[in-house]
Amino acid sequence: MAPLIYAGLVVVAVLFLYVALSYQVYRRAFVPPKPIWLDDFTFTPFEFQADYEEVELVTADGLNFGAWHFRQPGSPQTVIISGGHKGQRQGALGIGVALWRKGFNVVLYSYRGMPGSDRAPITFGIKEVLELQAAIAFARKRVPNARIGLLGYSMGAVVSLLGAAGEPGVQALVLDSPFSDLRALLVENVRSASKLPGTPFVWLAGFMFWLRTRCWLSACRPMDVLSALEPRPLFFIHGGADSMTKVNHSRRLYDAYRGPREIWIVQGAPHTGAYFADRPLYVERVAGFFARHLGLDVSSHLRLVEEEEVS
Numbered sequence: 001m002a003p004l005i006y007a008g009l010v011v012v013a014v015l016f017l018y019v020a021l022s023y024q025v026y027r028r029a030f031v032p033p034k035p036i037w038l039d040d041f042t043f044t045p046f047e048f049q050a051d052y053e054e055v056e057l058v059t060a061d062g063l064n065f066g067a068w069h070f071r072q073p074g075s076p077q078t079v080i081i082s083g084g085h086k087g088q089r090q091g092a093l094g095i096g097v098a099l100w101r102k103g104f105n106v107v108l109y110s111y112r113g114m115p116g117s118d119r120a121p122i123t124f125g126i127k128e129v130l131e132l133q134a135a136i137a138f139a140r141k142r143v144p145n146a147r148i149g150l151l152g153y154s155m156g157a158v159v160s161l162l163g164a165a166g167e168p169g170v171q172a173l174v175l176d177s178p179f180s181d182l183r184a185l186l187v188e189n190v191r192s193a194s195k196l197p198g199t200p201f202v203w204l205a206g207f208m209f210w211l212r213t214r215c216w217l218s219a220c221r222p223m224d225v226l227s228a229l230e231p232r233p234l235f236f237i238h239g240g241a242d243s244m245t246k247v248n249h250s251r252r253l254y255d256a257y258r259g260p261r262e263i264w265i266v267q268g269a270p271h272t273g274a275y276f277a278d279r280p281l282y283v284e285r286v287a288g289f290f291a292r293h294l295g296l297d298v299s300s301h302l303r304l305v306e307e308e309e310v311s
Contacts, residue, residue, distance in 0.1 A: 033086060075105060077294040098283040157175040174286050175236050180252045
């Protein structure tokens with residue numbers, strides 16, 4: 001009997017570890033951070049002396065979330081910025097203020113589950129699209145004849161892809177460090193972090209995710225919506241040293257897209273690190289892309305970008 005008991009204990013221990021590790025994958029990916037007192041002590045557009053308003057928006061499924069609108073009266077060109085996984089809107093203040101100074105209206109918003117918004121699970125874009133849709137509706141209401149472009153970072157780039165697929169009025173997208181398939185991304189990260197096969201843990205984490213949200217991981221696959229974006233222009237940006245979302249995710253999306261597209265691989269930059277590698281060049285390239293496709297004349301604001309700078 002002893003060998004059977006030992007074998008049973010080993011099986012129980014292995015199952016316990018399997019469930020525990022899978023739950024860690026689920027928690028890190030889909031559970032928002034707990035609110036802390038420091039959430040109220042953050043930078044806002046006030047520190048940049050920007051003309052802005054604080055707005056509260058509501059999603060189609062009834063969740064409240066916060067946003068900032070940087071105002072450019074008389075200019076219809078509007079860029080809506082979607083942040084990354086577990087990020088907050090103040091994390092994109094640098095590029096937001098820079099684009100506002102170039103002459104764009106800018107909308108920065110927070111996702112569900114983040115400080116200033118109602119608590120809800122993270123869904124990597126499946127439901128966060130509802131926040132983007134509400135932000136787009138706000139821009140159309142507040143900015144006469146709005147010409148809308150989307151700028152997204154990591155998960156926010158995926159939110160932009162999924163959201164624009166259902167919003168034909170969006171005219172141009174800048175996608176910084178997107179992933180092409182959520183399940184594949186999670187498997188890669190589990191394998192990299194634990195040196196274990198990622199698929200079994202991601203499968204169980206995905207089932208836990210479904211129990212909480214009734215959403216499957218397969219619903220977050222940007223590759224599937226590319227045809228709905230044609231013929232709008234896409235600009236992919238990715239750090240060449242990105243260890244979280246490998247650069248081949250952007251390359252797959254770029255290669256599969258049949259509309260006008262550009263790609264900029266910033267050698268040596270980590271995940272969403274292209275902006276920090278060269279802030280002035282990043283601003284010029286992003287502002288120039290939106291200016292061309294949204295119809296804003298920023299020639300007096302843009303410096304000449306030399307060919308060797310963008311290789």
